[in-house]
Each structure stands twice: as C-alpha cells, then as structure tokens.
Amino acid sequence: MEEDQNHHHHQWADPLLLTDVSLQQRISHQYNSQNQIASPPRSHFVAMADSVFHHDPDDGTSWQNDPISNELVDGKSMLGFSLTSPDLVICGGSPEIPKSSYGESPEFSERIQCSFEVSLENGIKGSDDNNGSHKNKTPSVRFSSFNKEFSPESSLELLPPSTMPEQDPVPVVSINEDYREPMLLEAKRFSQLEECESTKDSGERGVKGDYERLKMSYECQKKELTEAKRTLEELKRENQLKNKEYQETWKSLQELQNELMRKSMHVGSLAFAIEGQVKEKSRWFSSLRDLTRRLKIMKMEHINLFEEALAYKKCAAEISEASSTIQSKINHQVQLYEHLKIKFIEGTKERKELYNKVLELKGNIRVFCRCRPLNSEETAAGSVMAVDFESVRDGELTVISNGAPKKTFKFDAVFGPQADQVDVFQDTAPFANSVLDGYNVCIFAYGQTGTGKTFTMEGTKEARGVNFRTLEELFRIIKEREKLYRYDISVSVLEVYNEQIRDLLAVGSQPGAVSKRLEVRQAGEGMHHVPGLVEAHVNNISEVWEVLQTGSNVRAVGSTNANEHSSRSHCMHCVMVRRELVEWGMHKEQAMASGSSRKNSKLTHLLQDSLGGDSKTLMFVQISPNENDLSETLCSLNFASRVRGIELGAAKKQLDTSELLRYKQMVEKTKQELKSRDVQSKRMEDTIHGLDLKLKDKDLKIKSLQDKVKELETQLLVERKLARQHVDTKIAEQHLKQQQQEELKYCTIEATTWKSFAIKVISPIEKENNPEMTEQPRLPNRTGRASLCTAVRRIPLTSAPRRNSLIPLPSAPTSAPLTPALLPLPPCEVDEKEEIDECLTEQVIHCNSPKVIKSESKKLSSALRRSLQKKMQRKSPMQQHFRRGGVNVGMQQLRVSIGSRGRMAHRVLLGAGRRGGTKEIHQKQNQKEKERGWNIGTAGRII
Numbered sequence: 001m002e003e004d005q006n007h008h009h010h011q012w013a014d015p016l017l018l019t020d021v022s023l024q025q026r027i028s029h030q031y032n033s034q035n036q037i038a039s040p041p042r043s044h045f046v047a048m049a050d051s052v053f054h055h056d057p058d059d060g061t062s063w064q065n066d067p068i069s070n071e072l073v074d075g076k077s078m079l080g081f082s083l084t085s086p087d088l089v090i091c092g093g094s095p096e097i098p099k100s101s102y103g104e105s106p107e108f109s110e111r112i113q114c115s116f117e118v119s120l121e122n123g124i125k126g127s128d129d130n131n132g133s134h135k136n137k138t139p140s141v142r143f144s145s146f147n148k149e150f151s152p153e154s155s156l157e158l159l160p161p162s163t164m165p166e167q168d169p170v171p172v173v174s175i176n177e178d179y180r181e182p183m184l185l186e187a188k189r190f191s192q193l194e195e196c197e198s199t200k201d202s203g204e205r206g207v208k209g210d211y212e213r214l215k216m217s218y219e220c221q222k223k224e225l226t227e228a229k230r231t232l233e234e235l236k237r238e239n240q241l242k243n244k245e246y247q248e249t250w251k252s253l254q255e256l257q258n259e260l261m262r263k264s265m266h267v268g269s270l271a272f273a274i275e276g277q278v279k280e281k282s283r284w285f286s287s288l289r290d291l292t293r294r295l296k297i298m299k300m301e302h303i304n305l306f307e308e309a310l311a312y313k314k315c316a317a318e319i320s321e322a323s324s325t326i327q328s329k330i331n332h333q334v335q336l337y338e339h340l341k342i343k344f345i346e347g348t349k350e351r352k353e354l355y356n357k358v359l360e361l362k363g364n365i366r367v368f369c370r371c372r373p374l375n376s377e378e379t380a381a382g383s384v385m386a387v388d389f390e391s392v393r394d395g396e397l398t399v400i401s402n403g404a405p406k407k408t409f410k411f412d413a414v415f416g417p418q419a420d421q422v423d424v425f426q427d428t429a430p431f432a433n434s435v436l437d438g439y440n441v442c443i444f445a446y447g448q449t450g451t452g453k454t455f456t457m458e459g460t461k462e463a464r465g466v467n468f469r470t471l472e473e474l475f476r477i478i479k480e481r482e483k484l485y486r487y488d489i490s491v492s493v494l495e496v497y498n499e500q501i502r503d504l505l506a507v508g509s510q511p512g513a514v515s516k517r518l519e520v521r522q523a524g525e526g527m528h529h530v531p532g533l534v535e536a537h538v539n540n541i542s543e544v545w546e547v548l549q550t551g552s553n554v555r556a557v558g559s560t561n562a563n564e565h566s567s568r569s570h571c572m573h574c575v576m577v578r579r580e581l582v583e584w585g586m587h588k589e590q591a592m593a594s595g596s597s598r599k600n601s602k603l604t605h606l607l608q609d610s611l612g613g614d615s616k617t618l619m620f621v622q623i624s625p626n627e628n629d630l631s632e633t634l635c636s637l638n639f640a641s642r643v644r645g646i647e648l649g650a651a652k653k654q655l656d657t658s659e660l661l662r663y664k665q666m667v668e669k670t671k672q673e674l675k676s677r678d679v680q681s682k683r684m685e686d687t688i689h690g691l692d693l694k695l696k697d698k699d700l701k702i703k704s705l706q707d708k709v710k711e712l713e714t715q716l717l718v719e720r721k722l723a724r725q726h727v728d729t730k731i732a733e734q735h736l737k738q739q740q741q742e743e744l745k746y747c748t749i750e751a752t753t754w755k756s757f758a759i760k761v762i763s764p765i766e767k768e769n770n771p772e773m774t775e776q777p778r779l780p781n782r783t784g785r786a787s788l789c790t791a792v793r794r795i796p797l798t799s800a801p802r803r804n805s806l807i808p809l810p811s812a813p814t815s816a817p818l819t820p821a822l823l824p825l826p827p828c829e830v831d832e833k834e835e836i837d838e839c840l841t842e843q844v845i846h847c848n849s850p851k852v853i854k855s856e857s858k859k860l861s862s863a864l865r866r867s868l869q870k871k872m873q874r875k876s877p878m879q880q881h882f883r884r885g886g887v888n889v890g891m892q893q894l895r896v897s898i899g900s901r902g903r904m905a906h907r908v909l910l911g912a913g914r915r916g917g918t919k920e921i922h923q924k925q926n927q928k929e930k931e932r933g934w935n936i937g938t939a940g941r942i943i
C-alpha cells in the first residue's frame with residue numbers, strides 16, 4: 001500500500017513541476033517583452049505542495065486561486081494553480097502562457113522534480129517607486145523539495161537589474177546550476193534587443209529624430225499593440241478553450257479522484273478482510289494443528305490400548321489355558337473326591353459296623369445302675385445305707401443287709417449318690433451317635449417309686465437329664481455332619497396311664513381332661529406307631545426344652561409313700577430323626593424312644609420296636625440307698641441283672657480284643673484320611689473359586705477395554721470427518737476469496753454496465769452429498785472487464801482442490817471405471833452396497849497419505865468390480881438369458897420333463913415366439929450360453 005501511494009505521488013507530482021517551470025518562464029518572458037505592465041505584479045508566487053498563493057508584499061495580502069475558474073479571487077492576477085488533493089495537482093495555466101512552454105516541462109520536471117519558491121520582488125519594471133531599495137535586491141527561487149540530483153542548497157536566482165538608469169530593469173533569471181540554460185537564453189535575447197535600441201537612440205538626438213523615433217516607436221508600438229490585441233484575443237479564446245478543457249478535465253479528475261477514493265476505500269476494506277482472513281486462516285491452521293496433535297495422541301492411545309488389549313487377550317488365553325488345566329485338575333480332584341467319598345461312605349459304613357460290633361460286644365441292652373442319695377427325711381430318720389458304694393468298681397455293686405454284704409450285682413455302669421447328671425450322660429452319649437447312624441435306640445429308667453427315674457431322664461432346669469442332653473448331643477452331631485446330611489427332628493411326648501395312651505403335646509391335654517384315645521398300630525413293615533400323635537418339629541435345643549417342659553407339666557402326678565410328687569404314670573419321649581444325604585437325596589427314618597417305665601403291657605407294646613432287632617437299649621435301674629427299701633432294691637437289681645444277662649450272649653463277650661483293636665485302628669485311620677481329604681478338597685475349591693473370580697475380573701476388564709477402544713475409534717472417525725469437512729469448507733472459501741481477489745486485482749477501472757445473473761454457490765460438501773449437483777451445466781467463464789460494483793458476486797463453480805494431506809472422500813463409486821459390458825447390469829444389491837460401504841469406511845479410516853489413498857481407491861475399484869462380478873455370477877446364465885431375451889420365467893411356469901433316467905426334472909420349454917428378440921440376438925445368446933457350458937436347447941437335460 002505504501003508503495004502504491006508513493007507510485008501515485010510520483011505519477012501526479014510531474015504536472016506540478018511542469019506547471020511551476022512554465023510559470024517561471026512565462027513570468028520572465030512577460031517582463032522582458034513588456035516592461036510596462038498595467039499593474040505590475042510586484043509580488044512573488046509560492047508554489048507549494050498543496051496550493052499556489054499570490055502574495056502582495058505591500059499590503060501583505062495573499063490570494064489563492066479559484067480552483068474552478070482558475071482566476072484569482074480579487075481579480076488582480078490571471079495566474080493560478082489548483083491542488084485539489086494531495087495526490088492530484090491540476091494546472092490551471094495562465095492566458096499568457098504559450099502552449100509551447102508545456103512541451104518543455106516534462107524534461108525539466110524530469111530533471112528537476114522538485115517544487116520551489118519564486119521571488120520576483122525586485123526584478124519587475126513598474127514596481128513601486130517608493131520602494132526603490134527593493135530594486136537592488138536579487139530575485140531568487142528557492143527549492144523546497146529535491147530529489148537526489150539537487151542539493152538542499154541549490155537555488156535559482158534572478159539576474160541583478162541593468163545599470164542603465166533610463167532603461168527599465170530587466171528581470172533575468174539565473175540558475176546556479178546547469179539547469180538554468182532556458183532562462184539564460186531568454187535573458188540574452190532580451191539584452192541584445194536592448195543594445196540595438198540604445199545604439200539607435202545615440203545616433204539621433206534631434207527633435208526630428210525624436211519624432212521619427214517616436215513615430216516609429218508609435219508605429220511599432222501600434223503594431224505591437226495590434227499584434228498584442230490580436231494575440232490577446234487569441235489568448236483569450238485559447239484561454240476559454242483551456243478553461244473549458246480544464247473544467248472538463250477537472251470534472252474528470254474529480255470523478256477519477258472519487259473513483260480512486262472509492263477504490264482506496266475498497267482496497268482498504270479488502271485489506272481489512274484479507275487481514276481477517278489471514279487471522280482466520282491462522283486460527284484454523286492452529287486448530288488443525290491441534291486436531292492433528294490430538295489425533296496423534298488418540299492414535300497413540302489407540303495403539304497403546306490395542307497393545308494392552310492384545311496383552312489382555314494373551315493373558316486371557318493364558319488364563320483360559322490355566323483354567324482348562326485347573327478344570328482338568330478339578331475334574332481329577334472331583335474324581336478323587338468321588339473316589340474318596342465312596343471310600344468315606346464305605347469307611348463310615350465300616351465304622352458303623354465296627355461301632356455296632358463294639359456296642360454289641362458291650363451289649364445291645366446296656367444296664368446302668370444309679371442310686372439316689374438319701375433324702376433329708378431319710379437322713380433325719382437315721383436310715384441305714386443298704387448299698388456298699390465304697391466297694392463299687394468295674395460296674396459291680398454289693399448290697400448290704402444287716403451290715404454284711406448280701407449280694408453282688410454287675411452292671412455296665414454304676415452311679416452312686418455322688419454322681420451328677422454329667423457323669424451319667426458321659427456313658428449315654430454314644431447312643432445319640434447310634435440314633436444319627438440310623439439305629440433305634442431306647443433309653444428308659446426302671447425302678448421303685450421315688451428312686452429318681454424322672455430325675456435321671458428329665459432332670460431339672462439346673463441339672464438337665466438324659467433326654468435333654470441326648471437331644472443336645474444330637475444337634476451337636478447334626479451340626480458336624482451338616483455338609484453330608486440334613487436332619488429333621490421331631491419330638492412326641494405321651495403318657496401311659498391305666499393302660500391308656502395320652503398325648504401330652506396335644507391341645508387340651510390337661511390332667512383329667514377328656515382327650516382323644518390313642519392306640520398302638522402296626523405299620524406295613526412291622527413298625528409300631530401311634531396314629532394321631534403330635535410330632536413337634538424342633539430345630540434347636542431351646543425348642544426341645546420347651547417341648548419337654550410342655551409334656552412334663554401336663555403329666556399326671558400324685559403322691560406315694562416314697563414320692564410326694566410321684567408321676568403316677570409312664571412317660572415316653574419319642575424323638576423321630578429323619579436323615580437326608582445332601583448329594584444323593586436319600587431319605588431314611590429311624591427313631592429314639594426314652595421313657596421311664598414300670599412293667600406294663602401297653603408300654604411293652606410301644607417299646608417293642610426299640611427293644612428288639614438292631615435297636616440299642618439302655619436301661620437305668622434306679623435304686624434307693626435306704627435299707628428300708630432293700631427288698632424293692634433287690635427286686636429291681638435282680639430284674640436288671642436278668643435283662644442284662646439275657647441280652648448279652650456269652651459268645652459275643654468272648655470276642656478277641658486284638659481284632660477289636662485292629663478295627664478301631666482302621667476306623668481311626670479312615671477318619672484321619674477323610675479329614676485330610678476334606679481339607680484338601682476345601683483348599684482346591686477355594687483355589688478354583690479364586691481363579692474363577694480372577695478370570696471373571698479379567699474378562700470384565702477386557703470387555704471394558706474393548707468397549708473403550710471401540711468408543712475411541714468411533715470418536716476418532718467422527719472427529720476426522722468433522723475436521724475434514726471443516727477444512728474442506730475453509731479451503732474452498734479461501735480459494736473462492738483468492739479468486740475474487742485475483743479478479744479484483746486484474747480488473748480495469750471502467751464504467752461498464754453488467755447484466756447481472758444469479759449463480760448458485762455449490763460448496764464442495766454439498767457436491768459430495770449431492771453428486772447430481774455437479775452435473776449442472778456450468779456457466780461460461782466471463783471474459784473482459786469486471787465491474788467493481790456488480791450486484792451479484794461472481795463465484796467460480798469449480799471446487800477447491802483437495803489436499804493430499806487431508807482425507808478425501810472417495811469418488812470411486814461414481815468414477816470407478818465401468819466397462820460397457822457391465823453398465824447395463826442392475827444396481828448392486830444390499831450386500832454389495834454393504835461391501836462398498838465397508839470399503840468406504842475402511843478407506844475413510846485409514847487413508848491419510850496419497851499412497852494409501854491410491855491403494856484404497858484401487859481397493860474400492862476392485863471391490864466394485866468384484867461386487868459386479870458377483871452380481872453377474874449370482875444370476876445364473878439361464879436367468880440372464882431369459883432376462884435378456886425378455887422371457888419371464890418362473891419355476892411355476894416351467895414344465896417338467898423326464899430325463900434319460902426317467903427322473904422328473906424341470907425342463908424349459910422355450911418357443912421361438914416366447915423368447916423374443918431377433919434371431920441374431922438369439923444366436924448370440926446361445927453362443928454365450930454355450931461358452932458358459934449351458935445348452936438350453938437340449939431336450940431332456942436335467943436342470
């Protein structure tokens with residue numbers, strides 16, 4: 001812009017210099033030829049950069065010339081200049097300035113190229129006489145601006161006035177440089193004329209001479225005046241013409257100036273717009289850089305994630321391999337476990353058998369003898385002890401009568417008055433184990449009234465009896481075996497009184513109340529039971545206690561001589577145990593009965609199942625220590641001895657103890673093995689569980705990573721697409737703007753009328769999305785001038801060229817080379833489109849370099865070709881033939897013909913009329929079908 005302005009300045013500065021020099025010459029010439037000027041312009045003219053002033057030093061006034069009329073405002077001078085703008089200087093010219101003087105100006109201006117100040121104060125004839133002192137001064141011209149050829153000290157001076165007093169001073173311009181020749185020549189010519197006239201005057205001194213001289217002078221002046229008048233007229237006319245021309249030129253210049261101003265403004269706005277565009281472009285480039293950087297980062301992340309995913313896949317494969325190994329080990333362990341389980345079951349069975357053998361060795365009916373302590377009354381009465389407890393050892397008991405041992409009894413265990421409930425139960429507990437092993441167990445107490453049967457079996461809250469403790473032991477063992485078995489325990493409490501069975505758990509079973517009559521029945525397998533008896537399910541020992549208390553509270557009680565609170569009845573607690581093997585789901589039902597009993601047929605009937613077969617029986621024979629009860633005691637002990645003696649076979653007792661020991665060792669060994677196997681199996685299960693959890697965690701991680709990779713890929717694709725669209729749009733806009741700028745640059749400034757027309761702007765993106773838009777006819781390119789003020793902007797239809805660094809949309813689907821033979825085929829089906837779409841997607845994702853774009857384009861073309869070939873192959877030759885021949889063939893329309901082997905097959909009946917088309921076409925088609933191995937015309941061919 002600055003250069004342009006300088007250019008314009010130089011271009012328009014020349015007329016200023018031209019005018020100034022011409023003015024200078026004209027002034028010199030005028031004062032030499034006509035010394036008498038009516039109103040001598042004793043003044044100096046100053047030509048400055050922006051205006052020309054006429055200055056009168058006498059009154060100090062200055063006038064500026066009228067730029068339009070080129071006349072001074074007060075009419076004192078005809079000379080003037082106009083400077084309408086800093087760039088444009090228009091010369092008005094004076095009527096006295098001949099045209100020829102303008103011809104010299106360019107050279108002079110070229111040489112000088114400066115503005116200057118002219119001072120003519122002392123060199124003009126007719127100046128004010130009162131200011132004679134000014135005549136001695138030297139007119140001078142001062143330069144105000146110079147190029148490199150002039151130094152700032154350069155000056156242009158007028159010559160000093162003539163020494164002849166009678167003659168008018170002749171202002172002579174002298175220039176102290178070589179550029180003053182034109183002015184010096186003019187001054188020389190004037191001085192020669194002056195010399196000639198002075199010589200003539202010196203020869204004639206007389207009146208005649210004066211007359212003649214005056215006459216000649218008059219004639220001469222007259223002629224000169226006439227000539228001057230004529231010249232003046234011509235100059236006036238010329239001045240008018242010049243004025244007219246000047247006005248036209250002035251108007252033109254004003255228009256041009258206006259146009260220039262508009263253009264300057266337009267250029268300024270364009271510069272502003274360009275600056276904005278440059279900023280926008282830089283912003284977009286920075287955005288693009290940022291996007292590229294992010295893309296790189298995302299690529300790196302993608303690569304890292306991909307590698308991580310691969311590592312995880314590898315890890316998953318390893319885990320899978322480990323899992324399969326573990327699974328095989330588990331299977332092996334499971335097999336081992338099954339084997340051990342079988343062994344365990346066998347061992348358990350063996351243990352049970354051995355245990356039973358041990359019990360059998362000990363006796364299926366075991367008899368414990370328990371003697372209560374003397375009560376307070378007996379002690380107070382000074383009762384004597386009839387039993388010698390000091391000599392009690394190994395189950396032997398000696399009855400004393402009158403201070404001497406009367407009879408010794410031997411039982412499985414003997415508990416004296418000091419033995420508490422815990423001691424008694426220690427030997428009773430193994431029967432609880434037998435109950436859970438599936439044996440019928442019967443525990444009952446037998447004895448005289450008041451000897452402690454109820455105390456032993458039920459006990460008190462502070463000293464729980466055998467019933468409670470046995471059930472407690474049952475629950476303890478159930479807890480131990482809960483992994484192997486599930487047990488269900490129910491309790492029934494009944495009373496046998498006066499040969500009647502009473503359910504103590506039934507509602508309304510209060511003493512004396514009328515209750516439902518219960519009877520003992522025999523089941524199908526010979527088992528005896530009481531139909532309608534309440535069975536209370538118990539899950540823990542507290543429920544057991546409640547049930548026992550309920551039954552105990554409703555027992556029929558009375559008083560005897562020996563027992564103030566005698567129960568007066570037989571009470572029986574039946575505990576039903578149902579066992580279920582956890583894995584096998586087997587069900588077994590067996591029972592335990594306990595009670596306190598007297599000899600009674602009903603009771604015997606009830607205990608029939610528990611007293612025979614495989615059942616185990618424990619009898620507590622309760623005795624009184626009082627010597628007064630000796631006969632009753634001996635009776636009970638004798639009965640118990642018989643019971644024990646009857647059940648214990650002598651042969652069994654004689655079994656070898658070493659064999660029993662060996663069996664015991666085997667049982668212990670099996671138990672240890674089972675325990676260790678259990679621990680091992682548990683460890684393996686825990687390990688497998690932990691590995692399963694790890695595997696699941698890894699699977700979840702892999703899945704989340706895969707999802708993340710997919711998400712990143714999708715995001716990358718979207719961002720690439722957006723960036724590509726954005727950059728394409730911006731490049732297209734940039735391209736359009738550049739083209740407009742180029743058009744503006746090269747357009748000429750001329751007034752031109754345009755017939756405006758609308759051009760639809762098609763962006764590259766629209767063109768991609770609507771390919772048919774590209775097929776619109778292109779308007780012809782305009783040639784010639786361009787108007788700056790057209791109503792519609794001219795926008796080229798050609799889209800901006802793509803950059804290779806960006807991702808171009810593939811144009812293969814429309815530009816793929818299709819051979820004429822392929823063109824008539826119908827468009828691709830959905831699967832082929834999908835294939836192409838896949839190619840496109842793949843291309844969009846991966847093509848980021850020209851090589852890749854080229855290869856992807858090739859891939860796309862080949863995919864298209866493949867899809868079209870598939871399309872051709874998919875249509876069978878027969879179908880193609882029918883399609884080309886114009887025959888509509890469906891399976892229902894085909895006739896079935898019999899082949900050579902008599903098989904039914906579809907046969908095509910093609911009449912010449914149905915095939916359609918000409919014979920030539922038919923022959924060609926036949927030829928093609930033959931080439932493909934099809935012979936439609938063969939009759940009986942199996943299709």
Ligand SMILES: Nc1ncnc2c1ncn2[C@@H]1O[C@H](COP(=O)(O)OP(=O)(O)OP(=O)(O)O)[C@@H](O)[C@H]1O
Nearest residue numbers: 372373448449450451452453454455563566567568
């Ligand atoms: N081993 C013992 N230690 C302390 N006290 C006992 C013992 N045995 C019995 N007794 C007490 O003897 C009394 C009578 O006992 P219990 O009622 O159990 O006899 P019983 O045989 O059930 O009588 P019945 O046949 O008449 O019902 C009770 O007060 C009981 O507390």
